[in-house]
Amino acid sequence: MRLAELSRRSGVSTATIKYYLREGLLPSGRQINTTTAEYGDEHLRRLRLVRAMIQVGGLPVATVREVLGHVDDESLGRTIRMGAALWALPQVPEPDAQDEYVQAAHREVDQLLEELGWTNAQALVTISPAYRSLVVAVAAFRRLGYDWTSERMVAYAELMHRAAALDLDFVETHSSEAEKAEVAVIGAVLAEPMLQALRRLAQEEESARRYGFE
Amino acid sequence: MRLAELSRRSGVSTATIKYYLREGLLPSGRQINTTTAEYGDEHLRRLRLVRAMIQVGGLPVATVREVLGHVDDESLGRTIRMGAALWALPQVPEPDAQDEYVQAAHREVDQLLEELGWTNAQALVTISPAYRSLVVAVAAFRRLGYDWTSERMVAYAELMHRAAALDLDFVETHSSEAEKAEVAVIGAVLAEPMLQALRRLAQEEESARRYGFE
Numbered sequence: 001m002r003l004a005e006l007s008r009r010s011g012v013s014t015a016t017i018k019y020y021l022r023e024g025l026l027p028s029g030r031q032i033n034t035t036t037a038e039y040g041d042e043h044l045r046r047l048r049l050v051r052a053m054i055q056v057g058g059l060p061v062a063t064v065r066e067v068l069g070h071v072d073d074e075s076l077g078r079t080i081r082m083g084a085a086l087w088a089l090p091q092v093p094e095p096d097a098q099d100e101y102v103q104a105a106h107r108e109v110d111q112l113l114e115e116l117g118w119t120n121a122q123a124l125v126t127i128s129p130a131y132r133s134l135v136v137a138v139a140a141f142r143r144l145g146y147d148w149t150s151e152r153m154v155a156y157a158e159l160m161h162r163a164a165a166l167d168l169d170f171v172e173t174h175s176s177e178a179e180k181a182e183v184a185v186i187g188a189v190l191a192e193p194m195l196q197a198l199r200r201l202a203q204e205e206e207s208a209r210r211y212g213f214e
Numbered sequence: 215m216r217l218a219e220l221s222r223r224s225g226v227s228t229a230t231i232k233y234y235l236r237e238g239l240l241p242s243g244r245q246i247n248t249t250t251a252e253y254g255d256e257h258l259r260r261l262r263l264v265r266a267m268i269q270v271g272g273l274p275v276a277t278v279r280e281v282l283g284h285v286d287d288e289s290l291g292r293t294i295r296m297g298a299a300l301w302a303l304p305q306v307p308e309p310d311a312q313d314e315y316v317q318a319a320h321r322e323v324d325q326l327l328e329e330l331g332w333t334n335a336q337a338l339v340t341i342s343p344a345y346r347s348l349v350v351a352v353a354a355f356r357r358l359g360y361d362w363t364s365e366r367m368v369a370y371a372e373l374m375h376r377a378a379a380l381d382l383d384f385v386e387t388h389s390s391e392a393e394k395a396e397v398a399v400i401g402a403v404l405a406e407p408m409l410q411a412l413r414r415l416a417q418e419e420e421s422a423r424r425y426g427f428e
Contacts, residue, residue, distance in 0.1 A: 011357075048358045056354045079421040086414065092407075113415075120422030121415050130414035137408035140270045143225075144262045146400065148384070155380055157412050163373050164416035166366065168424060186360065188414070193306075194351035195413075196406055198371050200300065200344035201327075201335050202378035203398075207293040208334030210382060 003029075006039045010047040017047070023061055025050050025068060049182050057189040063088065071181040078177060082184040083128075089188055091129040092136045105139035112153050116161075163195065217243075220253045224261040231261070237275055239264050239282060263396050271403040277302065285395040292391060296398040297342075303402055305343040306350045319353035326367050330375075377409065 007014045020026040026046055029037030046068075053059045053067065070076070070084035095102040109131065113122050125131045141148065171183050221228045234240040240260055243251030260282075267273045267281065284290070284298035309316040323345065327336050339345045355362065385397050 052354075052358050056358075077427060078425040079418070079427050082421060083418055086417075118415070118419040121419040123422075124418055128415065128418060130411050130418060133407065133411035134415060137404065137411050140266075141404050141408065144266050144270075144400070144404070146404070152380065152384065156377065156409060157416065159373050159377050159380075160409060160412040161416040161420065163370065163413055164420045166369055166373075167413075167417055168420050170362070170366065184417075186358070190351065190355050190358070190360070192410055192413075193347065194355065195370060195374060196410075197344050197347035197351050198374040199377055199381075199406075199409075200402070201332070201342065201348060202371065202375040203300075203381055204293070204297055204338055204342060204344060205332040205335040206375065206378045206382050207296060208337075211292040213291060213293050213337075 001039050002036065003039065006043055006047070010044055010051075012047055012051065020047070020050055023065070025061065025064055045179070045182070049185065052186055052189050057089075059090070059189075063090065067185055071178060071185065074177070078180060081177065081181045082171070083124075085181050085185050086188050087129050089185070092133045094132065095136050095139060099139070101139040101143045102135065105135045105142060108138055108142075108150075108153075109135050112150065112157065115150065115154055116157055167191070215253050216250065217253065220257055220261070224258055224265075226261055226265065234261070234264055237279070239275065239278055259393070259396065263399065266400055266403050271303075273304070273403075277304065281399055285392060285399065288391070292394060295391065295395045296385070297338075299395050299399050300402050301343050303399070306347045308346065309350050309353060313353070315353040315357045316349065319349045319356060322352055322356075322364075322367075323348050326364065326371065329364065329368055330371055381405070 001009070003014055003017060006012075007017055010017075012020075017026065021028060026043060029039040029043065031037050049068075049071075050064060053064045054061070059067075066088040067085050070081065070088055073081060073084070076084060095105075097103070110122075110125070113125075121128070121131065167184075167187050170187070171180050174180050174183050215223070217228055217231065220226075221231055224231075226234075231240065235242060240257060243253040243257065245251050263282075263285075264278060267278045268275070273281075280302040281299050284295060284302055287295060287298070290298060309319075311317070324336075324339070327333075327339075335342070335345070381398075381401050384401070385394050388394050388397050
């Protein structure tokens with residue numbers, strides 16, 4: 001298809017498409033002559049991903065470029081390729097290793113992973129931003145004096161593990177490795193707000209069931 | 215306790231405590247004489263909540279004041295009191311009712327609630343920000359052409375319902391209605407990043423189990 005059709009089918013203006021091409025967020029089309037290029041379904045798919053990250057996720061262009069670099073890196077295995085694409089998304093900053101709550105949170109998270117039997121996650125702790133995010137969240141919780149028991153943490157973790165299995169089932173409905181990596185990114189940008197909304201709605205439902213509206 | 219001890223035990227500087235007092239985020243202490251006031255455990259607890267919203271949640275003072283107004287409103291029933299406190303947190307903007315994806319997302323979410331049997335949530339649809347967030351998230355997903363089936367949505371919703379039951383179990387470990395409303399707010403500000411981190415860690419674990427690291 002030509003640029004005009006790519007614009008029509010994607011709902012992205014030709015000016016924006018040209019901007020994405022210049023910024024390297026969209027690969028060039030196949031040049032037919034000096035003024036015309038031909039685009040394919042892979043361009044439509046890539047535009048969809050770029051829009052999800054920029055318009056819905058609010059990510060800066062540099063971050064989008066970095067994420068796409070990992071999505072497109074065919075030298076990576078599936079776990080690392082999906083992980084690397086997610087890891088390029090904005091992450092919580094490195095916590096202060098001298099802080100006593102951070103140190104205690106490290107121990108607590110390590111013990112949680114042990115109890116859960118998440119041995120693969122244990123192997124990734126030094127590089128995984130998800131591990132770091134969890135340490136930061138647990139430290140904030142403890143610093144404020146809240147006292148979730150480890151049973152409660154395990155219960156939440158097991159629910160999230162079941163959610164993660166659903167996530168990967170969805171990833172597997174896509175055939176190519178590139179699409180799988182793309183869908184993992186989409187899942188982070190779009191599915192997280194959806195799950196959060198579902199949880200809040202479920203809280204309202206459950207609260208009304210338990211206590212009514214009085 | 216005096217101001218100095220309140221500062222020491224809360225880890226909040228006396229200057230910041232005075233600022234919170236002036237801004238009405240913290241109730242006045244019991245005046246002992248013209249220069250000295252006495253503070254109690256309720257002040258410690260309130261400081262903890264204010265810090266969670268400002269330092270961890272990054273909320274503006276005006277929002278914190280609004281949330282606290284609902285937390286302190288004894289005229290509200292438990293469901294509405296917890297809901298009102300959450301509803302004052304930043305929400306997604308009202309979606310464009312003319313947009314065809316938004317209209318389709320409304321129908322899809324209504325059908326989901328029907329299938330789930332969330333009849334109480336159905337009664338709140340016109341006022342619940344969680345319902346609106348879900349419509350916005352589903353519309354974004356569909357606009358980008360992603361095709362989650364309704365079975366998949368139901369499966370996620372049921373997991374989130376189990377998470378919500380855990381949330382309310384935790385709320386119920388606190389005795390007073392004021393503390394219950396506070397803990398519901400804390401759950402939104404602090405527990406959401408924790409669940410998100412757990413989900414991403416679970417994705418890494420599950421991906422490594424299914425595909426290894428190659």
